Amino acid sequence: MIEDHVSRSYTRNAKIAFWVVSIVAGLLAATILADNFHPIIALILGGLIGALIALPIAAVIFIWPVLRVILWWLPEILAAAGLVYGFVILAQHTTLTVRLAIVATVTVPFAFPQVRHHVMKVAWCVISRHRLRTCFAEFIIGNNRASLPFVLWARPTLVGESVWLWLRPGLAMSDLEGRLEQIAAACWADKVNVERASQSNSALVRINISRRDALTGRVVSPLTDEISEVDDLVSQPTLVLDTGTGGLDLDDVTEASVIDTQKNTTKNGRIDNGKKPARDAVTVPAARGAEDISDYID
Template sequence: MAKSIRRPRGARRLDVMEVWHTPKHSWVVLVVGVLVRWRAEILIVSLVVTARIWLGHEVGPVVAWLIFGGVTVVIVVIPPSRRFVYGRFWCIVDRHRLRTCLRQARARTMNLDGALPFMLWARPTKTGERVWLWTRAGSSSGDIEEALEYIAPACFARDARLHKVRKLSTLFAVDVIRRDPLDKSTPLDSPLGKLGSLLGARVQENAEPITGATVTPLPVKEKKTERPAVVNGDDLSDYID
């Protein structure tokens, strides 16, 4: 519930700050919330520990660590796998940083019960990451839009934007912008340019290629301009259509 901190009448009024209290839930709800928020980390740690124990029993601890090191080097060296891991890493970071930012931001980002929007999932994009959220009763995407200036530095990004779904107002996304594809020294490849190069190499049947153009100058006839009729110093052409 929201409370307003008021100053005495004699004190100078500077600002009014609203304090939001986190709603109290049962331990079952808290455990489920922790599992949902940390699902990616729990899954990764479980897979790594399980693979390490299994390889340790099969080939020994030394060979198991060598296999883990080799897989890590392959992931880092190959560009597609490196970009995949890099994008998923920032998706995990954005979910935690966005939740912390919405709880600590000066703008109102929760309803009167102190509940934040549900964070559904995060996906990498060409410019950064996109985090999908579901608003609860008493809040809207406009509340999150007022906190975009706090979300960008909280996620270590250059900008943050709001993406709304027209068909469903309760579903929206926060775009975390980390890079600009147009901000490059090398020009971007256009698909139209590639299509033109492919079509330019093909010549239609029974068609002669254009090797040159013949320009024939046309004679220009000079037309004499008639002098306008002047009566008493007035030009009559101004009154005749």
């Protein structure tokens, strides 16, 4: 569970901490005891006091890798212990009917989708914390003490989760920005993005995990209830034609005159009749009382 180089590093740190704390605390204790005891006796007693103070500190440093894993899984450990011991205590002090009633009261709400949805949002926050730690251990090269980003807390959002991280010395936000696809795959998410969570401290960053697209869902707007049935009928504009004396009288339009163009012989893809190419026939309607201008059009 604990890598060898990490275990050796913490063992070395525990030894260093033991001797440093023993010497410092022993000298301080010997200086204080020298007023009432012989200097040699005070030095021996100071050494013992320093060793007693340094031993717990060195022990905590030595077993810190194990304590760190326990802290990571503390919510699950407390939930499992509470479930098991809670049911045992319930079984010892209640009857079968009371136990069934309590179990039904706790489990029946999970039949409603709204309750399951909120419970799953909290569960995904816990899962994302573990997945991020596993992902960081794979692609972030830390020192011998395995100083990976420290996962602070997580909260659910409308599309996923937001997780706050504290970057240890030697790490920067750019180390995470180049690994967004790997982080998304590790968290079983659609996509992730990272941003600073503090304007004054670059070590505090936030990872936003998106598991679904909020724009694809249907949003029920209360504004539709304010629209009446009469407003739903949109009046169409009506086109009014002026058929008076100043308007267009279709009875005054004469028949179209068709101008036949002379057929030209084509040679080598060009019109070769000694004249310019004739234009297309133009049909000009003549209104009653108007001058016929078709003769002026070539």
